[in-house]
Amino acid sequence: MENYFEMLGLASRPWMEPEDIKKAFLRAAALCHPDAKRNGENGQFTQINLAYTTLREPAARLRYLLAHNRPEEGDPAAASPERIPARWVDLFMEIAAQQQQVTSFLKKKELARSALAVALLSGESAEMRRACGVLAARLDEMWADCLERLREWDRAWPGDAAVAGLEVLQREFNYLGRWREQLREALVLLTV
Amino acid sequence: MSPIVGIDLGTTNSLIGVMEAGFPILLAGSDGERLTPSVVHFPAQGDPVVGHAALRMRVLEPAATVYSAKRFIGRRVGEETAPTGFALTGAEGTPVRFEVRGKPYPPEAISAKVLAKLRADAERALQCEVTRAVITVPAYFNDAQRNATKAAGELAGFTVERIVNEPTAAALAYGLNHLRDHARVAVFDLGGGTFDISILELHGGVFQVLATHGDTRLGGDDVDEALVGLLSEKLEALAQTHGHEPGQSSQPALRARLREAAVDAKHRLSSETVCSVELPFLLGNDSLVYRLERSELERLARPILERTRAHCIRVLADARLSAADLDEVILVGGATRMPLVRAMVEGIFGRTPNISQNPDEAVALGATLQAGILSGAVQNVVLLDVTPLSLGIETCGGVMNVIIPRNSTIPIKAGEMFTNAVAGQRVMRISVLQGEREMARDNWRLGEFELEFEAAPKGKARVGVQFEIDANGILQVLARDTGTGSQKVVEMASAVDVSDEAVEKMLEDSLEHAFEDVNARVFTEAKLKAEELLPAVRNALALVGDALDEAEKALITQRVSEVEQAVRDGASQALQRANRALDDATQRLATLLVERAMQGGKTG
Numbered sequence: 068m069e070n071y072f073e074m075l076g077l078a079s080r081p082w083m084e085p086e087d088i089k090k091a092f093l094r095a096a097a098l099c100h101p102d103a104k105r106n107g108e109n110g111q112f113t114q115i116n117l118a119y120t121t122l123r124e125p126a127a128r129l130r131y132l133l134a135h136n137r138p139e140e141g142d143p144a145a146a147s148p149e150r151i152p153a154r155w156v157d158l159f160m161e162i163a164a165q166q167q168q169v170t171s172f173l174k175k176k177e178l179a180r181s182a183l184a185v186a187l188l189s190g191e192s193a194e195m196r197r198a199c200g201v202l203a204a205r206l207d208e209m210w211a212d213c214l215e216r217l218r219e220w221d222r223a224w225p226g227d228a229a230v231a232g233l234e235v236l237q238r239e240f241n242y243l244g245r246w247r248e249q250l251r252e253a254l255v256l257l258t259v
Numbered sequence: 260m261s262p263i264v265g266i267d268l269g270t271t272n273s274l275i276g277v278m279e280a281g282f283p284i285l286l287a288g289s290d291g292e293r294l295t296p297s298v299v300h301f302p303a304q305g306d307p308v309v310g311h312a313a314l315r316m317r318v319l320e321p322a323a324t325v326y327s328a329k330r331f332i333g334r335r336v337g338e339e340t341a342p343t344g345f346a347l348t349g350a351e352g353t354p355v356r357f358e359v360r361g362k363p364y365p366p367e368a369i370s371a372k373v374l375a376k377l378r379a380d381a382e383r384a385l386q387c388e389v390t391r392a393v394i395t396v397p398a399y400f401n402d403a404q405r406n407a408t409k410a411a412g413e414l415a416g417f418t419v420e421r422i423v424n425e426p427t428a429a430a431l432a433y434g435l436n437h438l439r440d441h442a443r444v445a446v447f448d449l450g451g452g453t454f455d456i457s458i459l460e461l462h463g464g465v466f467q468v469l470a471t472h473g474d475t476r477l478g479g480d481d482v483d484e485a486l487v488g489l490l491s492e493k494l495e496a497l498a499q500t501h502g503h504e505p506g507q508s509s510q511p512a513l514r515a516r517l518r519e520a521a522v523d524a525k526h527r528l529s530s531e532t533v534c535s536v537e538l539p540f541l542l543g544n545d546s547l548v549y550r551l552e553r554s555e556l557e558r559l560a561r562p563i564l565e566r567t568r569a570h571c572i573r574v575l576a577d578a579r580l581s582a583a584d585l586d587e588v589i590l591v592g593g594a595t596r597m598p599l600v601r602a603m604v605e606g607i608f609g610r611t612p613n614i615s616q617n618p619d620e621a622v623a624l625g626a627t628l629q630a631g632i633l634s635g636a637v638q639n640v641v642l643l644d645v646t647p648l649s650l651g652i653e654t655c656g657g658v659m660n661v662i663i664p665r666n667s668t669i670p671i672k673a674g675e676m677f678t679n680a681v682a683g684q685r686v687m688r689i690s691v692l693q694g695e696r697e698m699a700r701d702n703w704r705l706g707e708f709e710l711e712f713e714a715a716p717k718g719k720a721r722v723g724v725q726f727e728i729d730a731n732g733i734l735q736v737l738a739r740d741t742g743t744g745s746q747k748v749v750e751m752a753s754a755v756d757v758s759d760e761a762v763e764k765m766l767e768d769s770l771e772h773a774f775e776d777v778n779a780r781v782f783t784e785a786k787l788k789a790e791e792l793l794p795a796v797r798n799a800l801a802l803v804g805d806a807l808d809e810a811e812k813a814l815i816t817q818r819v820s821e822v823e824q825a826v827r828d829g830a831s832q833a834l835q836r837a838n839r840a841l842d843d844a845t846q847r848l849a850t851l852l853v854e855r856a857m858q859g860g861k862t863g
């Protein structure tokens with residue numbers, strides 16, 4: 068099977084400008100979309116589509132890149148159970164507690180039948196949005212820091228040190244990505 | 260070869276177009292009008308009548324005139340509760356059927372009649388056979404609704420070359436004049452029965468949908484219905500003053516007249532601030548005349564239209580954008596002519612909406628352009644659309660396991676490997692779901708299929724299943740035989756395709772008891788609401804009651820006692836009305852509470 072990076076005409080590297088990935092995808096998509104070829108054949112496009120979804124976000128991209136650089140051992144992320152980095156355990160607990168609060172609050176809000184009952188909850192809702200916002204800002208900072216480290220490892224790529232460093236980073240991106248997603252979702256649900 | 264036509268199959272009106280000399284042209288019917296009402300009338304004798312002629316018959320014979328079929332297409336009974344002048348039949352959970360003159364019709368058969376009329380009009384205008392079509396659907400339509408729309412096209416004698424999303428089509432119509440630009444636009448599409456909000460990026464000729472959201476049960480129809488409710492009250496008052504029987508407003512013929520007057524008034528109030536609703540000789544010699552102000556229409560419409568807000572917030576979050584990142588917010592769909600809609604869109608997105616597109620025609624023009632892309636008449640333009648709903652399967656414990664997340668670019672394929680859970684297991688049933696809820700039961704069940712395993716020890720038999728969503732947004736499931744590597748299409752038993760006999764039997768079982776059940780349910784629901792509302796009012800008064808003047812407080816006290824009385828009487832309709840009145844009376848109280856929360860005060 069053709070390499071995802073090659074399919075999009077990109078260099079097989081850890082770092083990539085989001086704009087460049089998108090441009091590469093759009094270029095390839097315009098050429099092989101079933102409408103452009105007018106043969107109704109989806110196969111090639113779905114491959115390009117899969118390549119783009121995989122390479123777009125750092126966590127999935129690193130996982131793919133690392134797996135393809137040591138094919139004999141398979142997918143390292145799949146092989147070893149993922150542990151939360153030790154220095155993030157407290158943060159994880161904090162996020163989990165926050166999530167739980169939001170979930171039980173949303174249940175209460177969902178049960179409210181009248182505009183007035185919802186309005187009575189608006190104070191609590193605003194307070195929760197603020198707390199989620201603070202957490203989200205912290206995660207954004209950590210994400211930016213991870214991106215910075217990704218650029219650094221990219222300069223050391225390819226090499227054993229880089230592989231080891233990127234494996235750690237892959238897990239961090241994975242967790243951060245998921246937590247940011249959860250918080251984003253919580254904020255939307257608290258807003259609507 | 261037949262030309263490919265583009266069709267906007269709307270809840271209220273439909274249009275058809277074709278590419279001519281590189282431009283999309285909309286075709287007029289034999290009556291000279293491009294808009295064809297999506298209405299089908301069944302006369303006592305002779306063939307069904309479609310379009311304007313059918314619309315005129317709706318007031319005369321409401322029970323034999325079907326409209327808004329799109330609200331019911333691909334749906335099961337119980338999902339769609341919009342009131343209609345014609346009869347709906349079917350047990351809860353079975354496919355919807357309309358009953359006209361004693362015969363059941365599935366919604367797609369009605370849509371097919373509308374499509375066939377458009378096809379005949381096009382053939383007359385183009386003087387050639389027309390057998391290929393692109394048909395639009397609301398972006399938020401699920402797999403069953405898309406399949407049913409495609410089936411309607413086929414029933415009308417078309418090969419359906421593509422199902423395209425309405426807001427995407429509208430973006431195409433808008434974007435064709437901006438092909439050199441790079442722009443981010445939102446398309447706010449509020450039609451007769453459905454609402455979509457899509458965000459797209461235009462990169463030269465590539466139109467990429469970033470995210471879409473919507474509600475397939477929200478549209479101008481709902482505003483009409485609210486207005487009919489108001490006019491019904493006026494009718495009942497008129498009946499009382501002149502000594503007619505009460506309950507006049509539930510008569511289909513009168514209701515159809517009220518509906519016609521409501522629609523007309525709504526249209527006029529888009530440009531005027533006040534209009535006179537006149538229904539001469541509505542009850543014998545007594546006429547209904549009512550002075551309707553735009554502000555009163557807006558008071559009725561606001562809670563309905565307010566429902567678009569959550570979808571707009573959601574779609575921005577899914578596209579990872581804020582409102583300020585957008586270059587334009589384009590309005591399409593007839594209901595966006597309402598000044599209130601425009602004001603709300605401006606409030607949500609913080610910018611004056613773009614009204615450059617003809618709200619009725621943009622979608623049909625876009626569908627025609629997509630037809631042009633498929634025929635080769637339009638070059639170097641490609642639409643990259645998305646699937647609106649997450650696709651998944653039910654896992655043990657009743658949880659939905661997402662296989663293709665919402666807003667994934669289509670066409671897309673995703674593979675999943677299934678293994679036997681116990682030794683020697685030969686079959687596995689797989690439930691396919693669409694929706695965003697965590698629990699399988701809260702999502703739409705698309706259907707089920709069975710996988711066959713080789714006899715093998717636990718975990719050793721494997722079958723790979725490929726889920727493919729094509730460019731129409733329609734799912735196909737392929738099972739790969741691990742031995743031969745050959746793929747075979749898995750037939751899904753769709754939950755909407757129950758056989759006709761089964762349907763008729765379920766029908767007979769359920770029809771008679773429907774009324775009592777509904778009444779009991781309405782009361783329980785209304786009582787629960789009252790039980791919540793009463794303490795909420797007490798709380799709110801304690802917190803922010805000081806800000807109200809005496810008259811406001813007195814009104815609330817009176818409304819509270821009306822609710823309490825209705826609960827004691829056990830009268831469901833009265834309780835619903837009383838609840839609504841108390842809701843209205845406490846609106847300012849709710850606003851005060853929210854303002855207080857915004858300022859950081861605690862409200863408990």
